[in-house]
Amino acid sequence: MFLSVCLYRRMWKCIPLFPHAAYMEWSCAIARRLLHDGLLKVHPEVSKAIAGQKAVVALESTIITHGMPYPHNLNCAKEVEQIVKEHSAVPATIGIIKGKMHVGLSESDLEYLAESKETLKVSRRDLPYVLSKGLSGGTTVSATIIAAHKAGIPLLVTGGIGGVHRDGQNTLDISSDLTEMGRTQVAVVSAGVKSILDIGRTLEYLETQGVCVATFGKTRDFPAFFIPKSGFQSPYNVTDEEEAAKLIANVHKFGQDSGVLIAVPIPEEQAASSLVIDNAIKQAVEEARDKGIQGKDVTPFILERIYEITQGLSLTTNIALIKNNAKVGSRIACALARQNTHGYNPPSLSSKGKGEAPAKPIVIGGCNVDYVIKVEHGEMMFGGPTNRSTVRQSIGGVGRNLADCLSRLGLNPLFISAIGSDINGDAILRFCSHMDTSAVSILPEHNTAVYCAVIAPSGELSLGLGDMDIHLQITAQYVSRFEEQIRSASFVCLDGNIPASTINYVCNVAKEHSVPVLFEPTDFSSACKPFETDSWKALTYTSPNLMELRAMNQALGLPVLTELPSVMDEVIDVALGMSRPLLKHLQCVIVTLGKHGVLLCSRSQDGAIPLQPRKAPQMSPSKLCAIHYPAISVRPEEMLNVSGAGDSLVAGLIAGLLTGQETHTCVRMGLLAASYSVRSLEAISTSISVNSVNPQRVIESVWPQPIYHHGSKAPTDREL
Structure with a gap:
């Protein structure tokens, strides 16, 4: 009831709550488009x-x-x-x-x-x-x-x-x-x-x-x-x-x-x-x-x-x-x-040919209006009692978050998505004016996606509700209009909101033209989409959390644990084991661990994990390995919004990868971006920039030391 009343009041007033730009809602009705x-x-x-x-x-x-x-x-x-x-x-x-x-x-x-x-x-x-x-x-x-x-x-x-x-x-x-x-x-x-x-x-x-x-x-x-x-x-x-x-x-x-x-x-x-x-x-x-x-x-x-x-x-x-x-x-x-x-290598993406525009990344996925509801204190009460909470509205969506963060990091990706011809769609276009939204389809017969996140007092996501049907309109037929851009892209990011048929189409085009692809699952149900066909074998990277990684294993028909561990050493061992079958074709599995940071899983001969896309499959024997990077410490009272933290992490890592940084720098850029976003009322912090996520500006002693883990010899084809 509490959630319904909050949404009704806000929708009835038709006044978005964007803290830094609400003044433009009506006086810039023309300018927002x-x-x-x-x-x-x-x-x-x-x-x-x-x-x-x-x-x-x-x-x-x-x-x-x-x-x-x-x-x-x-x-x-x-x-x-x-x-x-x-x-x-x-x-x-x-x-x-x-x-x-x-x-x-x-x-x-x-x-x-x-x-x-x-x-x-x-x-x-x-x-x-x-x-x-x-x-x-x-x-x-x-x-x-x-x-x-x-x-x-x-x-x-x-x-x-x-x-x-x-x-x-x-x-x-x-x-x-x-x-x-x-x-x-x-x-x-x-x-x-x-x-x-x-x-x-x-x-x-x-x-x-x-x-x-x-x-x-x-x-x-x-x-x-x-x-x-x-x-x-x-x-x-x-x-x-x-x-x-x-x-x-x-x-x-x-x-x-x-x-x-x-x-x-x-x-x-x-x-x-x-x-x-x-x-x-x-x-x-x-x-x-x-x-x-x-x-x-x-x-x-x-x-x-x-x-x-x-x-x-x-x-x-x-x-x-x-x-x-x-x-x-x-x-x-x-x-x-x-x-x-200053002090950071700016984006310098190679051109596909003399006289052509530099290749740019592409993000294909959902964008929506988020209602973030944070319970103020105590245990959440269900069954009727009112939970004292703060309610804010922001712009979100996994694909949009990735494109937003990459744009703030100077990479100017083409964002392919769909919105309704309504007040929420107008607000998204206005809010995303710093991004390339030329490939966002406006559909008069559909509602712009809306997502509601209920955040527990600890800062963790407790409940998510969404009206996401419009994401089904990001079809392979629509995306095929941008096939030329996909063929020449420096990188493609896919989020799990889009249909499995669209994922399959993009993966086939990318594979044919050797374009690296990252799949970012939005939840454990969407994590299975690439695995409905062999399209997952064209992925270069994926960035699941532990539940999403388990869903990927289930989609491959592999046995999985009913209960996931909570002790960190066990979490890393389980994550490394569940990454094993994916690493026959993927170069790296980026396991996001929330407040515990990120785990890079790959196959390597020397224990190092290079993130730059390989030009050819690794043929020589290698061992399973993982590097755990603890998160940057953020006090609970500073945590305002976790909805875009994982997306900021992945986008920062991609930005480092595309600008030629070594693995440690890439991950640190991602962790810095995530630390900004969890302390922001917006899904993606407006403080994120090329300068602010430059690890060279942070004292070395501040960084938690990465922890190396090694698995057994890489699995054989029979084992996979």
Whole structure:
């Protein structure tokens, strides 16, 4: 009853509980489908740079459509992009062309925005209307932040941000730039706040929104767009690009939802006379008030009048400060890219042929909305009494979890799955915007899968309930649409949610083209699916727990224990014995042991277990062996969600394998990823990154020592 009431209340309200993004549920109804519905167009050069973890700089486009007269606007846009390129970064000017949000504009797109008289000034509020009507426009800082975040670009360069308008305490005229910076993890590099605004109140409002503000330079003097000093102070300063990049990186590591403002003072030699600018601003503001100009029309009017009053001086200064911001922003973006990969070999997957795109991994499996219910204390009571619990909603599914974690580790897998055309499906697409979901089928006649996990006070899974029928629609016929990608994949992961016929089809294609395959069973009933045919012999790896491993043995018709052991030494012996029949064809059985870590089982001549896929079967006599890696210790009170821990472990291990790491490093990457996820409210922790799971960053003494175990001589064909 308790479970039913919780689900009913939550479904009735139709409000997902995503802790870091609930604010977008209704205000971004259009944006949540941008990637999947083709509303977001990422330029190939930008997409390639993002996938390769290169430095990318987002650039807003209202400066083109509403900030400068033609042809100065076009020339400035081209020059700024060139400055970004000269500083070893990739420019991604963002704008809307005929109802499509473009991240990275072609030369013809730039010319269209610069010359057209029909373009709109588009902020967060305007996005749904402009996109739905197929209109064009320049994106303000707020709209550019949204697009950059969805495309995976962590840094944006602009001239000056919007702010609290003069007399804003009465009019409540406050730019959405400020609120967007307070709820999105994108760093903004600007020359402070436009000097036509109330700078003091703007800084106060940024503090209220939780935005970290730092001046770039040796002082904390906050700039005022045309002039380097506004008379106000930033809370902090960063002296160079490395320090700025470290500040931004720590926002991401900590999982903070708000962004960062790096305020870059215009060089003194390029600054305009403060007296000339102040007088022009006062005159322009009075004229705007007298003419009754309001809302988003105020800033363009005032800037144009300042340009006229100063006889072009403001435009010259404006162009100079934007170029300077582009130079500084590009250097910060490069430093940020270096810090994200420092001390760790980034993904470098070999191409199948000269001129072809690098091979990428593929994940085929389920995605669903998870309800995680954790009983607070004491023994769970059944038969009617209410168990005091916390209930949270998150996005899960074994396949989705694997794809999510691999994406956060820089491998950008293609995720093949199915969801319903409903609010839960919309939420999944929005939440997974950092992933390649182009192969996720949207089925109007089906419900998106829902899974409910009841977690005991100890942190262990006590009960699981699921509506998973849609996973049956991930058919071999649908997956065959992506056969070309499967043939050239660097790795394929299959989860047990998909039909056995789909597993059989993928295994046959992979075997024909020597593509390594990992099968991740979702429970002991799904673990049998590959063993319904000989398709299991095409697997390279599998990652069952002890119950799933027993089910695999049963499917092969082998005798198994009725009761599984609980003492660790016995667990390892039993796991090694049950792995024996699988290892005639599989290279490694990865037995997940929950809080006890992971056991690698394989056949080896010297006791070592190499994880890199073998190019040919091992023919010489070998012995059964296993290596037990204890888990990283996590206190019970820190354990928030175990639903994605095993998937994080496997994904971290795969990431190490695909980036050429040796076995110990691969496993340690997996254990680190798992330790992050069990302490996260989400199935896959948002703190997981190439940097955070780098074992070199953890003191060696922290790692529990692996324990080696050896079995008897490898079994004969008769024994198998």
